[in-house]
Amino acid sequence: MSYAQPDAVPVVHAHAHVPAVTAVPDPVPAADRHAQGWTDALQRILAEPHCVRVHYQPIVDLQRGAVRGYEALARFPEAAGVGPRDWFDAAAQLGYAGALEAQVMQAALVTRPLLTRDRFIAVNVSPAALLSAEVQAVLAAEHSLERLVIEVVDQPDGADLDDVAAALTRLRARGALVAVDDAGAGARSLERVTALRPNFVKVDGSLITGIDADDTRLEIVRTLGQFAARLDAWIVAEGIETAEQLDVLVQLGVPLGQGYALGRPSAAMGELDRTIAQRMRTRTPNPAAAERLSGLMDRAPAVPVAGGPGAVTEAFASHPAADHVVVLTPNGHPCGVIDSPAHQRGTLPRAPLSLTGGVPIADAARRAMARPLATRFDPVAVIGEDDAYVGLVPIDRIVGALAR
Structure with a gap:
């Protein structure tokens, strides 16, 4: 899953709003003001960890109607009007990706002890940041990485897939699990899945939109599920926004899912609405076969x-x-x-x-x-x-x- 909310701007624009505390002095040349403003803002964020907070979106077992984990999503409450993805794109462009993503990882890990025994927490990491000294230091400081899912986001930042796979192997040895997001969004996504051998394959939300009225999307998700099963992985349907989409995925046998229909990101690790849980439990993949x-x-x-x-x-x-x-x-x-x-x-x-x-x-x-x-x-x-x-x-x- 990307760092952005659905309506967030995916690139850093010259007219993007930067917090007032990062206003650029007049002597900076006009061509450099945008970069300088973002640099000041990022340096302030990195100097004050409380400026980065984490919200949690539930990841739900669609066959049992129960929460199985949470995706940790970065929020910047003191920077109203600036989407999370703007921050991460700026950090990547200006050389702060490792430092910023390490700060988010640390914020998520602090709350890991609050998880119940059968749940996990997934944290987004770009390939280059995963290899950075900052992120590696945060992970090395943990006694164990059990119940942590490293979610490698689809970001073409130049990191070598073999290096990323080797880093993930070392983290797996310490108990971490691995997810790869945006599967089905392009040919490169399947290459990443094959190279990284994740425990979770997250199906891009664009394939879930309209799946209740489009047999082609349904067959693509079914095929991705079969592909993931051969790798001994679970698929996670992202972007579930309607009850109709949820019904199709439950009947298709998709094991895990997340989206606004199941729960919005919040500051607390929330539970699944009982009505929604009951809806899932009563929709077996094949009602006729359920007699057997x-x-x-x-x-x-x-x-x-x-x-x-x-x-x-x-x-x-x-x-x-x-x-x-x-x-x-x-x-x-x-x-x-x-x-x-x-x-x-x-x-x-x-x-x-x-x-x-x-x-x-x-x-x-x-x-x-x-x-x-x-x-x-x-x-x-x-x-x-x-x-x-x-x-x-x-x-x-x-x-x-x-x-x-």
Whole structure:
């Protein structure tokens, strides 16, 4: 996602309003006044960190109707009339990109301890700023980078993609996840995704606009989802502004999304409106198929039993939106399922109830409730005719389907 709000000006114009405190003295030649004014403004911002604040826009699990994270967006409250993107464009042009983006990164990291255990915070970074000494110093000062998503913005600033990929590999080793924005906005966006191998592929908002009335856009988003799945990544639909767009994305099976229809950026880490959450939960990808267990499946990550606890830990780290991880035997049959809190406590995965996708949901509910109390509310594993793992169904989804 870009730094700008939808109506922000994407370039630094000579007539852009700069805060009055940065007024340029008369002796500066007319041709240099604009650059000098922005330099003064940037230097003041960098000298006074409180001038940069962070607002949070929720990133929502579209299949469950729950907040999974937040994108941290820079705001400059003392510079009324100047859009965030103006500041970042000026900083890039005048050599302050690393310093300004490091200040935003620091402001976002300060609030990371406020996150609940199953949420993350995403921070925008331009490729060149990511490689800068200033941003690297801020990240190096952190004990761990868990639950931090480094969102690499689409900015042609001359940074070498191989260098950016190497820097991201080092950050991943410390627990960070990676997102690439504006996927589908051009051929270069897919090149960036391929080179950087992100955990999240953010679909450009231009593809979401009108998706409820344009089958071409729908097919492009579907294809991007398939492409991301091959890289073991999740897609995030940006710019969701209407209930109709949201309905299409939910039915398409898009896992994550953000936009004004789900929540506007605010100074607090907000929750999802209950009405909107309920709307998502009641719109399954295929209402007819929901009569069978296969129509309620989630995409839960799976690991081989030979991988041990370390494989489970890595799976949760790579899939922050996942509630459970499934453990598989060598022939692909589910032999264990565990949620993140239980794994952190050192609890071993428990053998799940395994049923084929064609089982009616009423029968699945009866089978689940016949289990011992300790495992009665564990998710149901869905298997194919070959006994191999296909998906996972939470018990609350079975109950919700029966209640409709």
